[in-house]
Amino acid sequence: MAKNVAIDGPAGAGKSTIAKAIAKEMGYVYVDTGAMYRAMALYFLQNKIAKDDEEKIASVVDDIMVSIKYQEGVQHVILNGEDVTGLIRTEEVGNMASATSVYGCVRTKLVKLQQELAKTTDVIMDGRDIGTVVLPNADPKIFLTASVECRAKRRYDELLAKGQEADFDKIAKDIEERDYRDSHRENSPLRQAEDAILVDSSDMTIDEVVNKIISYIK
Ligand code: DC
Secondary structure: OOEEEEEEOOOOOHHHHHHHHHHHHOEEEEEHHHHHHHHHHHHHHHHHOOOOOOHHHHHHHOOOEEEEEEEOEEEEEEEEOOOOOHHOHHHHHHHHHHHHHHOEEEEEHHHHHHHHHHHHOOOEEEEEEEHHHHHHHHHOOOEOOHHHHHHHHHHHHHHHHHHOOOOOHHHHHHHHHHHHHHHOOOOOOOOOOOOEEEEEOOOOOHHHHHHHHHHHHH
């Protein structure tokens, strides 16, 4: 049986940085499920489909092919044959992904793909519903969180480091809104699975979090 590790938590808690480091250290494949929701969201944006038009979204879901491939250990997301890895990291796509991931038709499609991947491969998968829905048998399940202030500060520093403009209050407000939407939706809301271990990274370094989770895996 393939080994499956689940990491769930709110936006900006550091899930992908942590999961990538653990995957490298443990020889697992890192699966970023948010990237799949982002690829679907990019399709809706490119095709000018409104985020609240559930009927239209349901009617085009079957035309959307999302897959992932690995190049030198890095996950690439393919949308209808095109590598869109470089196009999905914008705030616009992130917000669209949060808004359209509420729909059952979107989730059913991506959950199936995620489960297929985990069946045959040792994976560390991050998202919002991995421990609760996608991989209920994952072991361990980690719920990684950090305070809103701390997550906003990390994002703020990241933007400044890239030489981009940043407004701390706006970033914090966006994070709060995204948290609310992700955890109050009807379908697979963000929540800690009963058997998940809570890790609050607010006052921890990346190395500390990585080592703590590796100790749980071992
Ligand atoms: O982790 P991320 O910011 O790349 O995810 C983008 C959005 O996708 C997030 O706001 C909610 C949605 N998402 C989800 O509903 N379920 C997942 N397993 C992963 C992401």
